[in-house]
Amino acid sequence: MTAQILQDIISDNDQTRARQEHLDALRRLVGNAYPNKFTRSQVVAFGREDTISAIEEQFRAYEPVIAAGGKPEPGEIEQANRELNKVRVRIAGRIAAPPRVMGKAAFVHLSDGARRLQVYVRKADVKPVNNDSGALIDEEGKGWELFGLLDHGDFVGVEGYLFVTKTGELSVHVQTLQFLAKALLPLPDKMHGINDPEIRQRQRYADLIAGSLKLDREEGELTPREVFERRSAIIRELRRFLEEHGYVEVETPMLTPLATGAAARPFKTHHNALDIDLYARIAPELYLKRLLVGGFEKVYELNRNFRNEGVSTRHNPEFTMLEFYWAYADVNQMMDFCEELIRATVRKALGEAQVPFGDHEFDFARPFRRLSMRDAVAGVGQADLPDHKLLEVFADLIEPGLIQPTFITDFPKAVSPLSKASPSNPRVAERFELYVAGMECANGFSELNDPAEQLQRFQEQMQQRESGDDEAMLMDEDYIRALSYGMPPAAGIGIGIDRFVMLLTNRQSIRDVILFPHLRPERKRDEPEPEPPAKAGG
Numbered sequence: 001m002t003a004q005i006l007q008d009i010i011s012d013n014d015q016t017r018a019r020q021e022h023l024d025a026l027r028r029l030v031g032n033a034y035p036n037k038f039t040r041s042q043v044v045a046f047g048r049e050d051t052i053s054a055i056e057e058q059f060r061a062y063e064p065v066i067a068a069g070g071k072p073e074p075g076e077i078e079q080a081n082r083e084l085n086k087v088r089v090r091i092a093g094r095i096a097a098p099p100r101v102m103g104k105a106a107f108v109h110l111s112d113g114a115r116r117l118q119v120y121v122r123k124a125d126v127k128p129v130n131n132d133s134g135a136l137i138d139e140e141g142k143g144w145e146l147f148g149l150l151d152h153g154d155f156v157g158v159e160g161y162l163f164v165t166k167t168g169e170l171s172v173h174v175q176t177l178q179f180l181a182k183a184l185l186p187l188p189d190k191m192h193g194i195n196d197p198e199i200r201q202r203q204r205y206a207d208l209i210a211g212s213l214k215l216d217r218e219e220g221e222l223t224p225r226e227v228f229e230r231r232s233a234i235i236r237e238l239r240r241f242l243e244e245h246g247y248v249e250v251e252t253p254m255l256t257p258l259a260t261g262a263a264a265r266p267f268k269t270h271h272n273a274l275d276i277d278l279y280a281r282i283a284p285e286l287y288l289k290r291l292l293v294g295g296f297e298k299v300y301e302l303n304r305n306f307r308n309e310g311v312s313t314r315h316n317p318e319f320t321m322l323e324f325y326w327a328y329a330d331v332n333q334m335m336d337f338c339e340e341l342i343r344a345t346v347r348k349a350l351g352e353a354q355v356p357f358g359d360h361e362f363d364f365a366r367p368f369r370r371l372s373m374r375d376a377v378a379g380v381g382q383a384d385l386p387d388h389k390l391l392e393v394f395a396d397l398i399e400p401g402l403i404q405p406t407f408i409t410d411f412p413k414a415v416s417p418l419s420k421a422s423p424s425n426p427r428v429a430e431r432f433e434l435y436v437a438g439m440e441c442a443n444g445f446s447e448l449n450d451p452a453e454q455l456q457r458f459q460e461q462m463q464q465r466e467s468g469d470d471e472a473m474l475m476d477e478d479y480i481r482a483l484s485y486g487m488p489p490a491a492g493i494g495i496g497i498d499r500f501v502m503l504l505t506n507r508q509s510i511r512d513v514i515l516f517p518h519l520r521p522e523r524k525r526d527e528p529e530p531e532p533p534a535k536a537g538g
Helices: 002-009 014-030 052-062 074-084 142-148 197-202 204-213 224-244 285-294 331-350 373-378 387-401 451-466 477-484 497-505
Strands: 088-095 100-102 105-111 116-122 155-164 170-181 267-271 276-280 298-306 318-327 354-357 360-363 369-372 406-412 425-436 439-446 490-496
Touching (some): 014 142, 074 155, 088 170, 197 204, 224 298, 224 497, 285 318, 285 477, 318 331, 318 497, 331 406, 331 439, 331 497, 373 387, 451 477, 490 497
Parallel strands (some): 369 406
Antiparallel strands (some): 088 105, 088 155, 155 170, 267 276, 298 318, 354 360, 406 425, 425 439, 439 490
């Protein structure tokens, strides 16, 4: 039964059958085809395993500098090899391209997903490892037989000494060869990678492999791995900046008894032991502000939020949000701090403040533009609009044109139930949103801390729910109780990490910066096309 299920997953064709035959032969030759470990050397730094990237980085200086169309000098090669031949390494990686076989010897490149290193295998020198005993197989020709059973994409471990070839390429002269894992499926096209975005997003493992093998790359193009390494660097810098400014990272519930903290439709589940319904959180805001009540003055959380809504190139039901709160500050101080945080993160993660994105280039070094929502719509001849119309005109006519970093301020209070009203205009909330490339990237405000007014705002939201708005906020009596103990004046903000990463990696879809985005279920090969839904009225 297991074999049949595997056949259903792996397409049956000449390539997959040949790979399976090689795997069967490998088992007869080396025993266990999937050994538990491979111990790598520690040449580059004691206590750290030698990766292919580390070896290449450490020793590539021995490669001779060759003029265009020229050849390295034999003397340079000989001098480099006098030093390199003393260096013995044990490295492992994926076979990144089909081997180049020349009689009784061959060259092949191994990859660690980031860089490649060439290895040289000669029939007379290489010995295979028996994976059951860990001992070398001394029979003549068995190492070369093992090499002949390898396929593009297999994982192997090699041991040998470094040298530079006659063409000047750093390589490993392999003396010991150990098989580690078989690629039963052929790898993607090494020239162009995977062009189908759904395959890239659904099978991220294949996308990462393809990116590491792809040879045809435009200048400045990031591989999928580099996109997610940059994402990691961005998040690391955001954390560093906040902690340097006195913020404490905290964790608040992911499953909550009330779907509060933002206006959105939640995911619902049930806790069997407690026999209560719970909701995947839509925002951590009310929990973080409870901590301000408790005495924390600067807190932040960087974690997942969940909203049971539509998907698009800018929306994913599960997304990463950075939220932080600053006691005794107001909306203007938070805008200043947000701008400083983003500018510092861009410079640290990218090394510069100018960022290409599609046909545009953002300049994060320049002061961010600041514009009230009413001034923005007045600029297109739309003045003195009621609140609901103001929001509609802004979304349709203004938002798509906010390309360079721009703060939009002074939102209608009616759509800002957790924000303080402006002292100069009680109909306006002390709230801002940051827009870049026509996308909302951050949302902040002066936090409402009057329990009586917050209770009234919740009641207004409940009335909207009763009128059919299922995204209006729920009443949270415990939060009112917390505010009744006293919360200092404060400012808070939420920054959408996924959209921020889109901007800094030049990706037009949010799915390209989330490792495993949500997609419709994959239709199996033998599954019929789904029938279109019946029209209303039969």
